[in-house]
Amino acid sequence: MFWDKMQKINKYYIYALLVIALVIPMFVPLGLPISITADTRKVYDLMEKIPPGSPILMSFDYTANAVAEMDPMATALLKQAFKRGLKVVLFSQGDQGAVLAQKIGDDLAGKMKKNYGTDYVHLGYKPGGTVVLRRMVEDLWDAAANVDMNGKPLSSFPLMQNIKKITDVKAIVVISNGSPGFVEWLNYVTGPQKMPLFGGTVSVMVPGYMPYVQSGQFAGLLQGSRGTAEYELLIKEPGKAVSAQDSQSLSHLYLVTLLVLGNLGYFLRKKPADGR
């Protein structure tokens, strides 16, 4: 009887409990320990090995509706790049990503005393899809229509004087929650040009990207908010991702419980009389 009822449980209860599981840690942090995985350390090491003063390109290929997971990831990666004195060219394959990159770039630059034009430049979003990426291989300035995010000519920035082609940067760092993102960079730029490509993505994309990680086509991959949390610990700047892990823990536990209950209910419910 009980299991029959459980089978037909109202979906609103399931919804409500999920909200509770997510919200509790906001009031009562659990502080569960977070261990660092090899995958996260690999991304950290890749960034550490780039010689100070070298330029990299960071592509903010995520959308505004994913900021909850992606902003902390992008912040952590850019923070380490700035800390190590790398020169950063910001870019985005989407119009929303460009706006987000500008906010994060300017915020961090202000805090870490980096100058626009010498330490970093923001190319912004250039419409045209993958054609723009392909163009960057030949002529990055032309692909960017010769202007940065705010329409200022690239010729006015000292940093851009040494970056005429995409191969002039040491690595492509992508922060992406889907498409366009990593695969476009791989197919049109880092694959043909044999450049290192790494960065981070949302946990959804991770399993599908594993073949590329295994083959080395992606040199390293931060895996979702968990990866960001570990990264924040590695650069010793625990932030939003670390604090989100408690909510993750409770909600995951809740979901596994749902899976188990759902299946128990399925097997233990009163079977129809005809034995089906």
Added chain:
Amino acid sequence: METLGIWAAALVTLAVFSFLYRENPFYRWAEYTMVALAAANGAVVTYHNYVKPTLMTDIVQKGSYSLIIPALLGLLIYTRYFRSMLWLSRIPIAYWVGYGAGYILAYYPATLLKQITSSFFQLNSINNVLLFVGVVATFVYFIFTWNRERYPILGYTASVGRWTMMIAFGTAFGSTVAFRFNLLLGRLQFLLQEWLRVVK
């Protein structure tokens, strides 16, 4: 203005969430608003980033008159609204599609080949053997025209492939959860911290 912004955002957030209860006019208002804003924004972004610079800078200032050709090509799509000229709209479509197909044949083989050579696993550990068997079996599942009754080995291998895929899908499902919950968490944080301010 900022407070008003938070209230507006909260209102939209709640309107969308109201769908969880059932479809209702409040939700429909949010739905129509989002669609309207998205459509307009797409056009605005394209206009300012490409249409205007092409017309004003490239064609008028720099005199790249050849760009009039693609501009006209793009405009042909609007002939779709006139039955007698409709066929003209197929020309830009054919151009985009053919061009895209060309790019697939030009760029995909590199990535594909890399995936193939990366599957030359050294069969010296259990993990590598499992990887090898998994890749081969999954791949065999996608062979469509070799008769599985005539070549039973294909049938057996393909079913190993199906199992491998199910594990992969399980892994993918498990991984997705974290991200989705984080997004929901983001919305809840907004409602509780920025709007209601019950948590700091």
Added chain:
Amino acid sequence: MRKELPILVSFLFGAVVILAKYISLGPLPELIKVLDKWSIVSGAFAFLFGMINLSLLHGHNVARRKSDYLFSLYFIIVMWAFFFLGLYQTQKGYSYKWIFDNVYTPGTSTMYGMIAFYIATSAYRAFRARTMEATVLLVGAAIVMLGNAPVGAVIWKQFPVISDWLLKIPNTAGMRGILVGVYLGALTTAIRIILGLERGHLGGRG
């Protein structure tokens, strides 16, 4: 002419891209630069197509006084008003950005976040160990969920280890098998397009 011209266009431009990539002979690389630009520009000039389409559809609803016609009217007004605001102010204009950030972004973020609820119900309702295959899927999912959050390691140290192994070995194998098939399928489809065998997009199949 009406049937053949589009197929010829697809063939020609497709062939040029392929040749330019593999055999960088004479003017081909230069030609590709021009065509790339053309492709961007021509796509850009179709920018009003979507809005016109939507206007016609909702205009119809209003004209025929369909049940939702007030919503359709509201829709047309909001869309065009926002469009002209954007033309005048650009995307960086204060009111434009205000509306975008405080109405559009939270709305779509909430849609995105709402998936979490659906995951919960689908975990409870749809993920049943009906067959061995489904059981495998289910157990894999549960282990990875526990491996992905710090709580997993607290319950049992091996959860993250097993979860990582699942991700790196069986998952990589399965995903690669699918991926290679998909790349091949895409290549075959591209060949069909260039040879004019696939012409659904040109009005008429086969």
Added chain:
Amino acid sequence: MFSMYWAAEAAKTPPPWLGFVSGGLAAQFVFVVFLFAATYGLIRRLQGGGRVAAIRKIAGLDAINEAVGRATEMGRPVHFTPGIGATSDPQSYAAFAVLGEVGKLTARYDTRIIVTTANAIMTAITDEIVRGAYLESGRPDAFNPDDIRYLSSAQFAYSAQVLGIFEREKVAANIMVGVFAAEALLLAEAGAQIGAIQIAASTNTFQLPFFVAACDYTLIGDEMYAASAYLSKDPALTGTVVAEDWAKMLILGVVVLGAILNTVGSKWLQNILNR
């Protein structure tokens, strides 16, 4: 420092007999030529009256009939979406092929079909396909252009409206073939909640698990590219699938040989493929 992988492969020259091909692309070039040649050869064989093998059973495609039939019995509409992809995405072609078939069935059974798209140009094309299917079935008057709906090119604005349509129109069958991203589960679970019979197809490995979990039938990966040949039974199209299978057999042989060589310590094949 990034020795990893790429550096070791840079600057390969093609073998002399392929001297006209750009460096490092010889193997790719040969592969593309092989695909074209196999396709061409098979089509020639068919034109000469030859026969090719049949495509194995694909349950998801056979189920389309059942889905439309169910909707007809219940007197409720069928919903079809080609996903959120553009016309340049090969997955869209699979969608067109399936839509043509679904359109013919709904025309024959006199069942309403609602097509929603997330791309204005896709709308124009789907409109033409459904119109054509109704014409072919001899019922052009039954075609309702208002049911071919462009919703929005923004992913979640699009999904928001599809969810609304599901509830308002009481959709009985939901067929999703094409490019799907995060909205996949949203659509599939909402479809399941209204009790629609669902068929889904995508090559997006990230979203397939949700389709597998929430839909009655799911076409996995490459299966959807075979759809146009499978449904139309057009011999030329079937020929391309056979050609693709030859390429698959070739790849399979290469992978097995490569693994064996690699195990005994030879990089010979790997080097050839990178030239």
